[in-house]
């Protein structure tokens with residue numbers, strides 16, 4: 001397996017790389033592990049003390065659940081894997097409080113977290129608008145969770161596509177030239193009566209086959225490279241893209257170990 005970095009945004013919220021030497025099942029497992037099994041922090045319970053806003057408690061609670069929080073994976077355990085066995089302790093729970101009185105728009109920035117490492121990723125997210133004398137007060141509990149249980153815990157969007165492989169039949173330049181010009185993303189370059197693949201643009205190829213369809217005698221051939229994938233990760237902000245990839249590999253490894261143990265048990269029987 002080989003990984004080549006393509007693009008990394010400065011704010012760590014977007015990353016793309018080429019993964020070579022794996023099959024589609026492996027690439028898809030990795031994608032699913034990143035989306036569904038990498039834990040992040042989100043509000044799971046809300047105890048309302050006051051709520052005279054126009055929104056019902058459950059609507060406010062739902063909105064709070066969807067607020068992404070920066071996540072510190074080193075300091076918290078999943079409740080199911082915590083020493084407290086899910087009863088709730090400082091290693092698996094964080095209290096977040098809010099007290100507000102109208103008139104004002106209550107923003108995520110007003111949430112008070114006891115842990116400075118766990119803060120709303122987007123402080124300007126509106127929670128509810130309070131009119132004059134309306135009040136909102138609650139104690140919320142944030143826990144680590146995974147996207148498989150609820151999408152609010154998913155760390156981001158992960159997708160991939162095959163790397164394109166383009167071959168040009170050099171014997172029939174004229175016909176290939178017309179076909180190559182049909183490419184909507186300019187994958188081809190034309191120099192001295194020759195057509196070549198522009199390597200800077202090759203990865204923009206979406207395998208749309210516009211060039212192939214325009215060929216009369218199969219001058220251009222486009223196919224996906226079966227063992228090479230272009231991965232893109234867009235983080236919602238709870239974790240950096242690097243953390244998402246690293247953590248997914250860790251969780252993936254653990255799942256394979258568990259499977260291994262189960263297989264051994266079967267053999268022992």
Ligand SMILES: [Zn+2]
Nearest residue numbers: 082084089092
């Ligand atoms: Zn605990």
